[in-house]
Amino acid sequence: MSAPTPLALAFQEHRDQLLRFLRARGAGDTAEDLLQEVWIKVSSAKPGPIASPKAYLFSIANRLMIDHYRSAKQAAQRERNWTEASGGTGTDQSDAPSAERVVLGQEYARLAQRTLDELGPRPAAIFRRHRVDEVPQRKIAEEFGVSLSTVESDLRRAYRALTELKERMDEV
Amino acid sequence: MSPSLQQEICIVLHDDTIREDALAWAVRTGDPAFDDWEGFTDWLEADPAHAAAYDAIAAAADDGAEAEAARPMADNDDNDEPTDRRVSRRWFNGALVAGLAALVAFGMWQAEGGPTTYSTLPGETRLIALDDGGSIELAGGSKLVLGEEGDHFARLEDGQALFTLHHDASEPFTVAIGEDRLVDIGTVFDVRTGNGELTVAVSQGAVLFNPQGQNVRVDPGEVLTSAAGSSDYEVSSVAPEMIGEWRDGRLTFQQASLARVATDLSRATGIDFTAAPGNETQSVSGSVLIAPLKDDPQAIGALLGISVRKGKTGWVLDAR
Numbered sequence: 001m002s003a004p005t006p007l008a009l010a011f012q013e014h015r016d017q018l019l020r021f022l023r024a025r026g027a028g029d030t031a032e033d034l035l036q037e038v039w040i041k042v043s044s045a046k047p048g049p050i051a052s053p054k055a056y057l058f059s060i061a062n063r064l065m066i067d068h069y070r071s072a073k074q075a076a077q078r079e080r081n082w083t084e085a086s087g088g089t090g091t092d093q094s095d096a097p098s099a100e101r102v103v104l105g106q107e108y109a110r111l112a113q114r115t116l117d118e119l120g121p122r123p124a125a126i127f128r129r130h131r132v133d134e135v136p137q138r139k140i141a142e143e144f145g146v147s148l149s150t151v152e153s154d155l156r157r158a159y160r161a162l163t164e165l166k167e168r169m170d171e172v
Numbered sequence: 173m174s175p176s177l178q179q180e181i182c183i184v185l186h187d188d189t190i191r192e193d194a195l196a197w198a199v200r201t202g203d204p205a206f207d208d209w210e211g212f213t214d215w216l217e218a219d220p221a222h223a224a225a226y227d228a229i230a231a232a233a234d235d236g237a238e239a240e241a242a243r244p245m246a247d248n249d250d251n252d253e254p255t256d257r258r259v260s261r262r263w264f265n266g267a268l269v270a271g272l273a274a275l276v277a278f279g280m281w282q283a284e285g286g287p288t289t290y291s292t293l294p295g296e297t298r299l300i301a302l303d304d305g306g307s308i309e310l311a312g313g314s315k316l317v318l319g320e321e322g323d324h325f326a327r328l329e330d331g332q333a334l335f336t337l338h339h340d341a342s343e344p345f346t347v348a349i350g351e352d353r354l355v356d357i358g359t360v361f362d363v364r365t366g367n368g369e370l371t372v373a374v375s376q377g378a379v380l381f382n383p384q385g386q387n388v389r390v391d392p393g394e395v396l397t398s399a400a401g402s403s404d405y406e407v408s409s410v411a412p413e414m415i416g417e418w419r420d421g422r423l424t425f426q427q428a429s430l431a432r433v434a435t436d437l438s439r440a441t442g443i444d445f446t447a448a449p450g451n452e453t454q455s456v457s458g459s460v461l462i463a464p465l466k467d468d469p470q471a472i473g474a475l476l477g478i479s480v481r482k483g484k485t486g487w488v489l490d491a492r
Contacts, residue, residue, distance in 0.1 A: 020213060026220065070234060131202075138203075160191075
């Protein structure tokens with residue numbers, strides 16, 4: 001029997017806090033199930049050395065909640081598109097990407113890219129560097145020769161613009 | 173103020189605060205260095221609306237990151253491929269068929285004090301609410317930047333916009349179009365730029381055209397036209413009820429060039445119209461409803477007494 005890993009120890013130590021966090025994140029009755037999902041992810045992942053096992057665990061739990069939210073939203077959108085396309089009588093719903101869905105996805109990608117461009121070169125580049133290249137915010141501040149709070153402010157602007165774009169597209 | 177209105181305003185303000193906080197948390201929690209998970213939990217527990225606001229932002233940022241990752245880096249310009257153009261049109265047609273106005277009200281958030289750019293796709297309109305209760309309605313295919321030189325400053329980079337402003341004599345509102353400046357004197361006015369010229373039509377109050385230069389006062393029922401980069405201008409009369417009627421889905425042309433007709437139709441419908449080379453300056457008059465044209469673009473020919481033919485990427489307008 002091998003000694004428990006630092007992650008396993010951290011999981012045991014912060015179990016109650018994680019549960020509280022998942023509930024606060026909106027997990028409700030499924031918080032226990034989700035905690036188990038976090039554990040499965042943690043025990044199957046083979047991450048390199050981790051500076052803070054606790055932060056790592058919470059990030060995984062948070063990411064899990066975002067993914068659940070996104071897939072629930074996509075499912076609702078699919079259902080809505082289907083109902084609209086079939087005049088509200090359809091029950092034969094397919095999960096395959098329809099031409100309409102592909103088209104909407106492309107339209108969204110184009111609008112999102114334009115939305116980011118309109119923020120100006122620096123916020124768009126910082127968003128890309130952080131979210132696509134996954135560079136930590138402090139490192140980005142050094143690269144761009146700006147303060148950390150400027151990086152945060154640019155990212156907030158990008159997130160805000162993308163959220164507003166989503167809201168507009170959902171309303172149409 | 174009625175209690176319900178007051179309550180509504182409180183809710184809106186409250187929602188704004190939640191969004192601001194949620195944005196800050198979304199940015200901070202996305203960084204590997206973030207370690208205040210207790211603080212984040214406390215904030216989430218304070219109100220179930222917090223988690224909802226956070227999720228919406230986190231998901232939108234994720235979707236944006238995926239779109240950004242898929243961007244072909246060699247091609248950053250916004251010129252649509254022919255297939256893309258068809259896609260936009262279909263999307264907006266769908267919205268219209270569904271009977272939903274693509275008109276969205278936006279609170280004007282001065283994001284971090286910097287200028288804010290608003291733009292519309294062809295076929296789309298957008299209402300920008302100003303902090304003082306005034307508003308700007310942006311026509312299709314337009315771009316406007318607010319706040320470059322203070323709160324009372326807008327630059328119309330392209331397209332058309334109807335300004336409904338609360339006049340403040342101590343700090344009048346200025347609209348910049350290229351090098352030209354329009355300054356309000358208590359006002360509803362429509363500004364259009366494109367095809368190398370600026371037009372401003374006043375429906376209420378008055379506007380000063382280039383107070384530092386020609387200093388022309390444009391009164392209700394007047395329209396001023398000036399070529400871009402030229403100091404020449406022309407003032408003619410316009411029926412006040414025609415001003416800003418694009419908002420109600422109608423376009424009226426008075427001795428307008430074919431080039432201008434094509435531009436306005438493209439902006440309003442999202443369908444590609446161009447003027448036939450050589451006949452761009454041919455003048456046309458008439459009034460058309462936009463919605464039916466989306467299903468039958470060729471009908472514009474009969475409506476304006478011009479010829480319409482299918483071109484490579486869209487419809488070509490020509491003299492009959």
